[in-house]
Amino acid sequence: MLIDALQCGEFDRSVFETLSRGGYTCVTPTLGFWEGTLESMDALARWRDMERENADLIRIIRRADDIRACEADGKVGILLGYQNTNLLEDRIRFIELFADMGTRVMQLTYNNQNELGGSCYEDNDSGLSRFGREVVQEMARVGVVVDCSHTGDLTTLHAIEHSPKPIAVTHANASSIFPHKRNRSDAVLKALAETGGVIGCAAYRNITPADACATVRGFAEMVARTVEIAGVDHVGIGTDYSYKNDDNFREWMRKGRWTRTVQYGAGSVRTPGAVAKPDWLPGPENLKDLVPALRGVGFSAEETDKIMGGNWLRLYETVFG
Template identity: 70%
Template sequence: MIIDALQCGHFNRESFEALRRGGYSAVTPTLGFWEGTMESLDSLARWRDMERDNADLILIARTAADIERAEREGKLAVVLGYQNSNLFEDRIAFVEFFAELGVRVVQLTYNNQNELGGSCYEENDSGLARFGRDVVREMNRVGMLVDLSHVGDRTTLDAIEWSEKPVAITHANAASLFAHKRNKSDKVIKALAERGGVIGCVAYRNITPDAACATVDGWCEMVARTVDIAGIDHVGIGTDISHNHTPRDYDWMRKGRWTRSVQYGAGSPQRPGAVAKPEWLLKPESLQDVAPALLRVGFNQEEANKILRGNWLRLYAEVFRPN
């Protein structure tokens, strides 16, 4: 069974069927990037409707035990998450409200500086702001996982130190393996691991080595090098693959409402638009090929199981508050 800590796009019944065929036990979809409170509530409403309409396939998970229950029932567990904290709209009380509605993962910043701290794309990372410290501790209290994937290194280190529970980098690679602002330094990855956190290795071409995009064994070699940095208990999967994305979606992800200028996100002038999926991961169900490939690159079965599922499940159990 596989837990993927970050995907995005427009999910539908065909998406859920593909994920189940691929052996997924849980996935975290992205419910929002720049959306405020009302738009974020609309996203939650759509997912609740999808759960009702696809009750034979999916289950919205609020606890690690829910993921295990979904596995027993042959369903896909959905862990609801956002890639920005705009849903809180500067109101600390909204953290608890969204947790009560089932949100379990929130990234502190997306691609811009915000009230909580600095993004990886800012020239100057301000560090974790006073409001950011309050939000982190409130997320700890209500059982919501702090995600630091697009967050600047200084703010990331501040949040790791300030959080009373382990935190996550749900979708990034090691910058020492592929230099990119979106990827994380060895210093950050080691600090994350020292506090019990997990990093999810990405299969998004713009921030992933070419060899890791070419073959599943190449990707698992990258995972093995990440384990060399973080340790076997602190690496998982966070592919960042997308479902049914359109050019309009990419435009929204990169520009939101905040600019009229050209923005490339993790791309560049050389790679301005959508990039090709990895050759070995052209469809979501191909992720099942990772399990045997981890064994081929030198992991034993126990270690492979930690990467595929166990490390995320352990972290979720530590962070998510039971109902």
């Protein structure tokens, strides 16, 4: 089983064919960053069209058993998710409606403070707001995974505290391994583990150590160090791999409609634009090379299976059945 908890960019049949060749069981694409309700519904509708048009390759995942069906028949499972909660437009009842339409993952905040809580890029992390507490409880009730990959550490800790179900950090790394605002503290990773959550180790250069980008062995060693912090039952993969993202796509990701100023996202003045894929991961089909690398750094076959997909499947079963 191979589950990647976060990818983004423009998906089409050629991408689905590549994922199929790569042996993926399930992938979470990003349906939106800054979009409101209507635009977010448009994205869901487009994915339903793509499922019909590519029914021989993909299946939209609504329950954990759908992932097992993909493992059995070789289709790629598509777990629909958003990297923000703008789609709710402050309406608590919309969470259930989006869940009914197939949404299974929502990130509480993207790169900015919002009505729910603090982003990792704010100077001061406000923690979870009153509305935010209501949202994480409602997401748990209706079966949507709470994602805190771009939230501040305090907001993430509050989400862990207030959610009745385990939450996720789908695509980030440990800040003690690679210091960056986008990465999560050891305190977060330990709290995540204590409540059954999972962190997906990312392969995005701006938040990943150089040696973990240079070789698959280096990435496996980073995973092993993350396991030392969170435990082998609480670490998975969330590459943040992106397809066909041109300058316009990056500008939307970073700026949305909220600013006229230059925004670098996880980049910087030194790395302002697109960054190269990891040397060992030039295409998504190379992710399967991580299996022997994990074995090579000392993980057993059972532990490797957990990291490559089993831990995500357990979390999904717990959250949405």
